[in-house]
Amino acid sequence: MKKTNSELKIEKQTAAPYLFILVPFILMAVFYLYPIFYMVYLSFFKWNMMKPKKFIGLHNYIQIFHDPDVWQIGRNTCYYMIFTVAFSLILSLLLALYLKENTRTNRFIQSCIFSPYIIPLVSVAFIWTWIMDSDFGLLNYLLSCIGLKPVKWLNDPDMALTSLVIVSVWKNIGYNTIIISSALAGIPKYLYEAAELDEANPVTVFFKITIKMISPTMFFLLLVNIISAFKAFEIVQIMTLGGPQNSTNTIVYAIYQYGFKFYKIGFASALGVILLIVISILTYLYFKLLKSNIHYQ
Amino acid sequence: MSGIELKSINKNFGDKTVLKDISLNIKEKSFTVLLGPSGCGKSTLLRIISGLEHQDSGSVFINGKCVDNAKPGKRKIAMVFQNYALYPTMSVRENIEFGLKNKKIPKEKRNTLIEEIMTTVGLQEHQHKKPQYLSGGERQRVALARAMVKEPDVFLMDEPLSNLDAKLRNQMRRELIELHKKTKATFIYVTHDQLEAMSMGTDVALLNAGTVQQFDTPLNIYQDPANIFTAKFLGNPSMNIFKVADNFPLKELIQEGEFIGFRPEKVKIIEIEKSEKEKSLYLNGEIIIREMLGSESIYDIETEMGIIRVKLQEENIFKDKVKLKIKYKNIVVFDKEKNHINTLDAYINSEGKNHEKN
Numbered sequence: 001m002k003k004t005n006s007e008l009k010i011e012k013q014t015a016a017p018y019l020f021i022l023v024p025f026i027l028m029a030v031f032y033l034y035p036i037f038y039m040v041y042l043s044f045f046k047w048n049m050m051k052p053k054k055f056i057g058l059h060n061y062i063q064i065f066h067d068p069d070v071w072q073i074g075r076n077t078c079y080y081m082i083f084t085v086a087f088s089l090i091l092s093l094l095l096a097l098y099l100k101e102n103t104r105t106n107r108f109i110q111s112c113i114f115s116p117y118i119i120p121l122v123s124v125a126f127i128w129t130w131i132m133d134s135d136f137g138l139l140n141y142l143l144s145c146i147g148l149k150p151v152k153w154l155n156d157p158d159m160a161l162t163s164l165v166i167v168s169v170w171k172n173i174g175y176n177t178i179i180i181s182s183a184l185a186g187i188p189k190y191l192y193e194a195a196e197l198d199e200a201n202p203v204t205v206f207f208k209i210t211i212k213m214i215s216p217t218m219f220f221l222l223l224v225n226i227i228s229a230f231k232a233f234e235i236v237q238i239m240t241l242g243g244p245q246n247s248t249n250t251i252v253y254a255i256y257q258y259g260f261k262f263y264k265i266g267f268a269s270a271l272g273v274i275l276l277i278v279i280s281i282l283t284y285l286y287f288k289l290l291k292s293n294i295h296y297q
Numbered sequence: 298m299s300g301i302e303l304k305s306i307n308k309n310f311g312d313k314t315v316l317k318d319i320s321l322n323i324k325e326k327s328f329t330v331l332l333g334p335s336g337c338g339k340s341t342l343l344r345i346i347s348g349l350e351h352q353d354s355g356s357v358f359i360n361g362k363c364v365d366n367a368k369p370g371k372r373k374i375a376m377v378f379q380n381y382a383l384y385p386t387m388s389v390r391e392n393i394e395f396g397l398k399n400k401k402i403p404k405e406k407r408n409t410l411i412e413e414i415m416t417t418v419g420l421q422e423h424q425h426k427k428p429q430y431l432s433g434g435e436r437q438r439v440a441l442a443r444a445m446v447k448e449p450d451v452f453l454m455d456e457p458l459s460n461l462d463a464k465l466r467n468q469m470r471r472e473l474i475e476l477h478k479k480t481k482a483t484f485i486y487v488t489h490d491q492l493e494a495m496s497m498g499t500d501v502a503l504l505n506a507g508t509v510q511q512f513d514t515p516l517n518i519y520q521d522p523a524n525i526f527t528a529k530f531l532g533n534p535s536m537n538i539f540k541v542a543d544n545f546p547l548k549e550l551i552q553e554g555e556f557i558g559f560r561p562e563k564v565k566i567i568e569i570e571k572s573e574k575e576k577s578l579y580l581n582g583e584i585i586i587r588e589m590l591g592s593e594s595i596y597d598i599e600t601e602m603g604i605i606r607v608k609l610q611e612e613n614i615f616k617d618k619v620k621l622k623i624k625y626k627n628i629v630v631f632d633k634e635k636n637h638i639n640t641l642d643a644y645i646n647s648e649g650k651n652h653e654k655n
């Protein structure tokens with residue numbers, strides 16, 4: 001059967017969009033999909049980049065679960081992630097609530113808070129390495145001024161990871177506060193008026209209206225903050241190199257160390273696969289929860 | 298003294314005066330409509346009564362008590378907002394329950410109250426839905442239910458029907474009238490729609506630019522407008538108004554600079570002039586626009602006075618050249634400040650007497 005002109009045109013039209021996405025799709029395949037599959041593939045091998053690869057099945061994974069270092073890395077990562085995320089979000093929320101009134105001073109404070117976000121993380125890490133220097137750092141100087149004992153910050157195995165948490169929180173608060181502020185500004189005023197007529201007390205208003213209305217934003221920030229905490233690398237590389245005594249070694253830094261310092265490519269790949277799975281689960285949970293019970297306008 | 302009393306309310310926003318010396322005595326159990334063009338300060342006045350906004354000077358009394366220092370929740374009022382202001386995070390039921398919970402009403406009592414209201418407004422099947430999944434009419438009902446469940450002395454409503462389609466609006470108008478009868482509460486209803494005001498209000502306060510132009514029953518305002526603004530605001534199409542000038546048909550009878558007005562439905566189209574006992578104004582005209590609406594028709598007719606709008610019931614006019622007749626008793630005279638003086642026949646009599654006296 002012969003196709004009419006218009007039918008042909010429609011066919012051409014339906015092909016066009018696929019052509020347009022072909023280029024980005026190829027780029028994605030080369031730079032995202034291929035490395036992911038290659039990583040999964042490598043995780044089943046023993047390979048130090050010199051000798052030929054040797055297939056060892058799940059041995060890398062088994063080794064991971066029996067390696068006390070890996071368990072410590074896991075604990076470090078969770079500690080860093082939980083405290084960074086919790087403090088960034090809670091402090092940002094309090095700040096955003098405080099800055100809710102759009103006065104001149106508040107706008108000034110807001111831009112001050114936002115500035116850490118635009119400084120590159122590398123610079124932030126360097127600056128804080130100086131600030132937290134145990135002997136000549138600003139922080140210890142300030143502590144001594146108010147009569148407190150100096151803290152060894154990055155040199156103390158019990159304190160180093162907490163120090164990194166402090167720096168990350170300082171860095172994250174700007175972005176989080178801006179996002180929460182705009183969510184707060186987006187709550188219609190009439191809801192508060194309706195609540196006033198309904199005789200709601202300030203606590204009820206805060207939890208039943210303010211928090212409920214910004215819950216999608218908070219949830220979004222939660223996921224973004226968790227994922228970025230999992231991916232922490234520069235800050236460890238510049239400030240502590242994973243030490244002292246492995247106390248600040250987190251997963252992405254460990255993957256880098258195992259891969260490019262100890263040349264255990266297969267082992268590092270297996271760790272990468274585990275990180276991939278954790279982040280995939282989190283993302284899946286995010287979308288699932290989002291659908292079920294978080295308010296979106 | 299019951300009802301609501303407003304005493305010399307003034308309100309400015311920055312240097313813009315929004316309400317100027319408003320004094321109103323709103324009767325208990327009345328359905329009082331605050332009517333006026335957009336931006337005249339109706340919502341502001343309603344919000345001052347509710348306590349959401351505070352007046353710069355003047356006082357509000359509800360049931361004889363001064364409420365100037367009472368919080369909105371303590372004024373025994375309930376408000377229906379123009380956009381309903383439902384809590385988007387709560388289900389229909391939670392929306393209605395919220396106020397009751399805050400008042401610490403026990404659970405069993407809450408449940409009976411809510412069941413009752415749900416049946417009244419017909420929302421049972423929707424009670425667990427969030428407002429975003431409801432139609433405009435259903436949201437409107439939730440907003441009403443949320444107000445009703447508080448059993449307030451006063452219902453405040455700010456253009457509650459303006460977001461509904463025409464058919465639903467007609468239906469809701471009737472339901473609101475019924476609700477008013479049933480609840481025996483005082484209703485204060487803000488609208489810019491004269492039809493809503495006429496059809497629902499027992500009293501109408503007509504506002505313009507922050508002042509009360511007239512406060513009366515809708516019929517009295519319609520029949521006896523206090524000034525040209527009220528005359529033009531009520532009635533559709535609005536009253537024909539002409540300034541008396543040179544070579545004007547009635548200029549021997551009325552002073553220059555004064556105004557006359559007559560309603561479009563009071564103009565008759567006649568075949569031949571007959572001399573009658575009742576005096577009338579006769580004009581020749583030519584129809585330039587016809588609007589046939591079925592049960593009625595509206596014409597723009599060019600005459601020596603200017604263009605006159607005429608509304609006729611049933612009959613349709615197909616010829617272009619027509620003769621018009623307007624009875625003197627249906628013509629209203631306004632003074633130079635646009636305030637109502639009298640109907641033309643009464644005006645002539647009193648002017649005559651004045652002349653005699655002089």
Ligand SMILES: Nc1ncnc2c1ncn2[C@@H]1O[C@H](COP(=O)(O)OP(=O)(O)O)[C@@H](O)[C@H]1O
Nearest residue numbers: 310311315333334335336337338339340341342
């Ligand atoms: N919060 C406010 N700040 C400044 N101006 C306002 C505010 N609320 C209302 N106005 C102004 O007051 C006037 C009356 O407003 P409103 O009472 O809402 O009028 P209406 O309800 O009759 O349309 C308008 O000109 C409006 O711009």
Ligand SMILES: [Mg+2]
Nearest residue numbers: 339340341455
């Ligand atoms: Mg308004």
